[in-house]
Amino acid sequence: MMPKKILVLGGYGNFGERICSALAQDECELYIAGRSHDKAQQLAQKLGARACVLDHQAPDFLAQLQHIKPDILIHTSGPFQGQNYHIAAACIKVGCHYIDIADGREYVRDITQLNAAAQQAKVLVVSGASSLPALSSAVVDQYLAHFLRLDSIEHGISSGAKPPGMATMEGVMSYVGKAFLRWQNQSWQTVYGWQDVLSHRYDAPVGLRFLSNCDVPDLDLFPARYPSVHSVQFRAGVGFASTSLATWSFSWLVRLRVLKSLVPYAASLHKMATWIEPLGSEWSAMHVTLTGLNLKQQPHLITWQLLAGSNHGPNIPCFPAIALARKLLNGQIQQTGAMPCMGLLTVDEILTPIPNLNLRWNLQ
Numbered sequence: 087m088m089p090k091k092i093l094v095l096g097g098y099g100n101f102g103e104r105i106c107s108a109l110a111q112d113e114c115e116l117y118i119a120g121r122s123h124d125k126a127q128q129l130a131q132k133l134g135a136r137a138c139v140l141d142h143q144a145p146d147f148l149a150q151l152q153h154i155k156p157d158i159l160i161h162t163s164g165p166f167q168g169q170n171y172h173i174a175a176a177c178i179k180v181g182c183h184y185i186d187i188a189d190g191r192e193y194v195r196d197i198t199q200l201n202a203a204a205q206q207a208k209v210l211v212v213s214g215a216s217s218l219p220a221l222s223s224a225v226v227d228q229y230l231a232h233f234l235r236l237d238s239i240e241h242g243i244s245s246g247a248k249p250p251g252m253a254t255m256e257g258v259m260s261y262v263g264k265a266f267l268r269w270q271n272q273s274w275q276t277v278y279g280w281q282d283v284l285s286h287r288y289d290a291p292v293g294l295r296f297l298s299n300c301d302v303p304d305l306d307l308f309p310a311r312y313p314s315v316h317s318v319q320f321r322a323g324v325g326f327a328s329t330s331l332a333t334w335s336f337s338w339l340v341r342l343r344v345l346k347s348l349v350p351y352a353a354s355l356h357k358m359a360t361w362i363e364p365l366g367s368e369w370s371a372m373h374v375t376l377t378g379l380n381l382k383q384q385p386h387l388i389t390w391q392l393l394a395g396s397n398h399g400p401n402i403p404c405f406p407a408i409a410l411a412r413k414l415l416n417g418q419i420q421q422t423g424a425m426p427c428m429g430l431l432t433v434d435e436i437l438t439p440i441p442n443l444n445l446r447w448n449l450q
């Protein structure tokens with residue numbers, strides 16, 4: 087039988103490279119795609135994969151995809167905020183499964199509009215196969231049976247000093263200082279990106295980290311998936327307290343309309359983050375706190391945490407896409423249709439695709 091073809095769009099990017107390095111170990115024909123021939127070729131040579139120059143905005147994108155005819159396409163070329171579904175729609179036309187690592191709130195939520203077309207083409211179209219909402223919802227699902235009634239979900243991610251790629255940076259900058267709605271005390275309330283700074287104490291060696299509001303898919307998906315919750319909050323931050331607080335200050339410039347957006351400054355901020363990286367922490371962390379009533383109708387609080395050392399944290403957003411691609415490769419998923427990445431993977435399936443990483447997870 088011919089090995090299955092997997093094409094990773096943005097395959098030599100920050101997260102794409104990690105996804106490709108993992109999938110290069112599997113029984114598949116791997117295509118590393120992006121707009122730069124040299125970057126694709128360099129990584130393809132290292133991994134024993136195929137390089138592919140592909141611009142998803144080019145008029146002949148669909149024709150090129152039809153020519154390669156992948157079995158699975160993994161889309162990492164964000165930012166996803168404001169993108170339409172032309173890549174997923176092209177996959178449906180070509181008859182290939184589609185997975186992305188999107189963090190755009192509307193993008194992940196509204197992927198279901200492709201459901202009928204994906205079912206008709208007998209393909210799986212999955213959005214948000216990343217930390218949010220794939221891992222976050224898998225954690226909530228795992229502990230749901232501990233609760234007679236789940237009242238609130240409060241979760242957060244604090245990265246280490248290693249900066250993400252430009253697409254992630256631009257995605258985050260798009261909502262710094264901007265108003266968005268959050269489900270709080272049983273009503274939709276307006277909050278502002280990168281404001282309402284809180285601290286969360288993770289186990290040593292991470293310790294205290296500052297976290298601020300982020301506009302992410304979970305804010306819409308969780309109140310719908312867990313209808314008893316009266317509040318869903320998500321915050322993120324970086325290892326440097328000074329960077330978190332500086333971004334908080336910039337958020338006021340946008341909120342007070344002194345600046346329209348921080349997106350034009352993303353490249354400069356990315357450069358600065360790269361310069362200061364050696365001074366910062368190699369540890370990143372994630373937590374999910376659930377409150378409600380336990381089976382004895384007593385107030386109950388659980389905090390799950392994940393700590394990643396040795397700069398291994400940036401692998402985590404890649405895990406769900408890798409795990410899902412492997413399930414499809416191995417014929418372990420028969421489901422078709424278009425959906426956010428929830429209920430398709432367990433916590434254990436998500437956290438184990440790359441062995442020997444400095445990761446630990448437990449209840450705090």
Ligand SMILES: NC(=O)c1ccc[n+]([C@@H]2O[C@H](COP(=O)([O-])OP(=O)(O)OC[C@H]3O[C@@H](n4cnc5c(N)ncnc54)[C@H](OP(=O)(O)O)[C@@H]3O)[C@@H](O)[C@H]2O)c1
Nearest residue numbers: 096099100101121141142163164189216217218251252253
């Ligand atoms: N859901 C979550 O929890 C979560 C967590 C973290 C990150 N993310 C998302 O992950 C995405 C990727 O982040 P990253 O840090 O890996 O960004 P990155 O390093 O900038 O990678 C983006 C890749 O896309 C490629 N690309 C850009 N435009 C393209 C086009 N028109 N056609 C083909 N390829 C194109 C880029 O290469 P060329 O420019 O050379 O083409 C690059 O390889 C971000 O959008 C972020 O939002 C999600």
